[in-house]
Amino acid sequence: MEMIKRKVLDIIYPGRCPVCDGLVGAFETGGAKLRAGGCIHTECEGKIEYVRGATCMKCGKPLGKGSPDEYCDDCMRTRHLYDRGFSVFLYRSISGSIYRFKYLGRQEYAGFYGLATRKLLGKRLKGLGIEAIIPVPMYRDKERKRGYNQALCYARAVSDELGIPMRDDLIKRVRNTVPMKELDVRGRRNNLKKAFIVHQNDVKFKCILIVDDIYTTGSTIDEITHEFRMAGVSKVYFLTLAIGQTT
Numbered sequence: 001m002e003m004i005k006r007k008v009l010d011i012i013y014p015g016r017c018p019v020c021d022g023l024v025g026a027f028e029t030g031g032a033k034l035r036a037g038g039c040i041h042t043e044c045e046g047k048i049e050y051v052r053g054a055t056c057m058k059c060g061k062p063l064g065k066g067s068p069d070e071y072c073d074d075c076m077r078t079r080h081l082y083d084r085g086f087s088v089f090l091y092r093s094i095s096g097s098i099y100r101f102k103y104l105g106r107q108e109y110a111g112f113y114g115l116a117t118r119k120l121l122g123k124r125l126k127g128l129g130i131e132a133i134i135p136v137p138m139y140r141d142k143e144r145k146r147g148y149n150q151a152l153c154y155a156r157a158v159s160d161e162l163g164i165p166m167r168d169d170l171i172k173r174v175r176n177t178v179p180m181k182e183l184d185v186r187g188r189r190n191n192l193k194k195a196f197i198v199h200q201n202d203v204k205f206k207c208i209l210i211v212d213d214i215y216t217t218g219s220t221i222d223e224i225t226h227e228f229r230m231a232g233v234s235k236v237y238f239l240t241l242a243i244g245q246t247t
């Protein structure tokens with residue numbers, strides 16, 4: 001039933017391909033594929049690179065081919081607070097898509113992102129005993145201005161695909177932060193200090209998954225992990241849509 005409803009909606013409102021942003025209709029010929037939760041041109045799908053092969057045991061970043069290491073350079077130097085991270089796409093292959101998802105109102109890409117996440121990582125994530133999916137919160141005024149929080153859109157899609165509840169009411173961003181691009185690693189840490197508040201009494205979970213769009217230094221995830229650990233959560237994993245590659 002759900003599928004029929006979707007097909008009808010696709011005819012009336014064709015979806016946009018997350019790679020080229022072109023329209024993909026249900027009856028479109030020429031290599032378009034219809035899938036539950038999101039459409040993508042077949043040729044566009046071939047351009048996306050997934051995180052596969054050996055990855056860092058901590059942050060999940062792909063390691064160089066034939067690398068004997070278990071951790072990436074960053075994780076060898078930095079002690080991250082979270083338990084383990086997972087990402088779906090290599091950032092360079094999907095950066096344009098994420099930009100539109102984040103800044104140009106293309107929330108609809110979340111359907112494809114959620115489906116891709118389940119296909120690549122569903123089994124693995126379901127085996128971790130995650131009780132709640134927590135999107136990285138956006139500062140209230142910023143979210144109002146943008147109209148949506150892209151991390152929440154993605155987290156909702158993942159929650160639907162995996163059948164694990166999403167909770168966006170447990171942590172709040174109480175301080176706006178300077179764009180991270182403008183800061184070095186130390187500056188990034190300080191920038192995030194006390195930027196988040198967890199409603200301690202509401203957290204009944206032992207194992208959570210924090211969800212964001214892009215993994216860069218991990219400082220945001222570390223800060224959120226710290227707050228949840230203080231509230232009694234013991235296992236903290238993260239999932240991001242995209243991650244860079246070690247060179």
Ligand SMILES: [Zn+2]
Pocket residue numbers: 017018019020021022040041044
């Ligand atoms: Zn396309």
Ligand SMILES: [Zn+2]
Pocket residue numbers: 056057058059060061071072073074075076
């Ligand atoms: Zn790493």
